[in-house]
Each structure stands twice: as structure tokens, then as C-alpha cells.
Amino acid sequence: MRELTRKIIPVMLCLSLFVVMAPLATSAAGTLAIKLDVMQLPTGGVELMVYVVNPGSSVTMEFSSGYYYDVEITGSNFHYKDSQGKSYTQAIMKKTFAAGNTPIGFITLPNIPAGSYTYRVWLVGQDVSTSGSFVLGSVPEITDISNSWAKDNITTVVEKKFLTVLDNKFRPTEPISRGEFMYALALATGVKPVTLAELDGKNPFKDVDPKSAVAPYYWAFYKANIVKGYPDGTLRPAGYLTRGEAAKLIALTLPSEPGQNFIPRSPFTDLFGHWSKIYVSYLYEKGVVKGMTETTFGPDLTLTRDQVAAFLTRVMVK
Numbered sequence: 001m002r003e004l005t006r007k008i009i010p011v012m013l014c015l016s017l018f019v020v021m022a023p024l025a026t027s028a029a030g031t032l033a034i035k036l037d038v039m040q041l042p043t044g045g046v047e048l049m050v051y052v053v054n055p056g057s058s059v060t061m062e063f064s065s066g067y068y069y070d071v072e073i074t075g076s077n078f079h080y081k082d083s084q085g086k087s088y089t090q091a092i093m094k095k096t097f098a099a100g101n102t103p104i105g106f107i108t109l110p111n112i113p114a115g116s117y118t119y120r121v122w123l124v125g126q127d128v129s130t131s132g133s134f135v136l137g138s139v140p141e142i143t144d145i146s147n148s149w150a151k152d153n154i155t156t157v158v159e160k161k162f163l164t165v166l167d168n169k170f171r172p173t174e175p176i177s178r179g180e181f182m183y184a185l186a187l188a189t190g191v192k193p194v195t196l197a198e199l200d201g202k203n204p205f206k207d208v209d210p211k212s213a214v215a216p217y218y219w220a221f222y223k224a225n226i227v228k229g230y231p232d233g234t235l236r237p238a239g240y241l242t243r244g245e246a247a248k249l250i251a252l253t254l255p256s257e258p259g260q261n262f263i264p265r266s267p268f269t270d271l272f273g274h275w276s277k278i279y280v281s282y283l284y285e286k287g288v289v290k291g292m293t294e295t296t297f298g299p300d301l302t303l304t305r306d307q308v309a310a311f312l313t314r315v316m317v318k
Helices: 151-159 178-189 215-223 243-253 277-285 305-315
Strands: 021-023 033-040 046-054 059-063 070-075 078-083 093-097 100-109 115-123 128-136
Touching (some): 151 305, 243 305
Antiparallel strands (some): 115 128
16 A cells, blocks of 8 residues: 655645746756745744755756845735845856755745635746645645545645645645655644754754744754754755655654564565664554555655655544
8 A cells, every 4th residue: 555645734825936047057867846835833824945856967057136036925815025135236146956855945924814825936037837826724625635545644634734735736646845744743743842942042954944933843853863964964854755764753753662672573575674674663563654565665765745644644643
């Protein structure tokens, strides 16, 4: 059985990202794309994470001013527009996007009212854009899960506002970003946010905006020694994660975790010698995870949104 995932939050905005840039080098291996994750805050409002997806080789772009993207959000009674750099200096600035996903901004909107919104995101001067809608404050119709094995799980996590629906689609088989998954897991399991003061004022992740409303949840995982980040000091919240990585995060987040005397047992032959064996086996015994087949778990496969929905409904605080 496949278990895929993503996060759900009823929302809708009119987002416009202006990225004034001309490529110095382009990627022939893949096409650059821009995406956003929408995370609903428990106290109301939303957090947006904007990131560039680059499946090809490194791409360097040149900007003709002191910023490289703008955002505009519009609803019936709400309008937001802001420049990332707030500087229009005509100095040339270069930006390099490595292969993979690169976070380029966190946007906190604590006062956005319930309602419907439309969004459009694009790189200025490039044939790269996306648009759609979301609803905030109510459960939207989901049009792409009627045949999903995780339909009931998806409906639950959307109703709980753990994950987000964009353009009335949950996108069940698409990958989920690490940042979105960690935030959804924190909400589902009741993880309490940690302030920067509790970390002696030191932000452990240089690619996470300390002013972001979701940063305290990432810091909570750090303070609990569940997540330490990469050697270069990044969390890489826009990156995707594997099923094995997700299993470790979930296992260490639960009130009880595998102890020293735990003997990992499972029917999954592809866990032999794999670092995630103890975590997957522990969750399997608890009924939290299932395999891709009866004998394989797929620890190195990319985690998807429908899988996450299934995981979250099995561990969420009732």
C-alpha cells in the first residue's frame, strides 16, 4: 500500500512574485519552477514559504535591483504587497540556485481574514509561473482524492488544518517539503513551540527566518534533539525527505520512543542494514506505518502527501 502525504490548510490568495532577473547560465537538464507552501497558524493567519525548485544543474541569475522577488496577495477584504529587499538600487545582484529546492522567503500573515483568495507566482522575465486559489477558515472541496487509498486520512488532516489545499487539490502523490511536514507533525502531536530565548538567542538554522511564525516549531525539534540540521548550518525546509527520514522524526516525536532494549522486527526485507530500521520497526509495531508492499517499506523513497496524511492520523493527539 502506498502512503503519501502533505499538509492541509483551507486558504486562497492572490500571490504575485516578481523576480527581475536575466539568467547568466541556464539548466538544460531540468526546468526551474517556483512554489509555495501554505501553513495555517493555530492563532489564526497563515505562514507562506516560497521556494525555487531546480531539478537541473546550478543556475545563476542576475537581478537589476536590490531585490529578486515581490509578493502580492489579494482577497475580497485583504490586500498585501511587499518587496523582499525594499531597495531599488540599480546595482547588479547575482543569485545562484543549486540543484534541488531553495527557500527564498518566509511570509507571516497573522491578520489575514477568513475567506477566498487567488494567487499567482512567477519569475519575472522567465517562462516560470503558477497560479491558483485557496480558502482560509473553512474546509474546501477537494477534487483530486476520490480514488485515493488515503481519502479518509486526507479529509481528516485537511479538517484539522494540518495540511493545505491549493486550487481545491490536495496533490496526494506529490512530495512534501521538510518544513511543511515538520510543522504538520508538530500540530498533530501537540509539540509546543520554543522561543529563540530558550536557545540563548541563537537561531540554529541559517536558512530559517527567525521572524517566521513556524520557526518556533522547528526550534522545538532542535531543542528536543530530534533534528540537528545539516553540517552547513541549514535545515533545508524546502527540500524533500524520504520515508525513512520521516519515520525517524515521527518515532522520536512520540511520547515514548524505541529504548535500548527494543528489538526491531518487521516484515520489510529492504530494511536490512538500513539506518532507519529501528524507527520503522518501532512504528510498524505501533501500527503507524505500513509498507509499499507486504515485504518492502521503501525507506529511501521520497515521502508523499497522502502517506503523510495516513501517518498523521495515526499519531495525532485525540
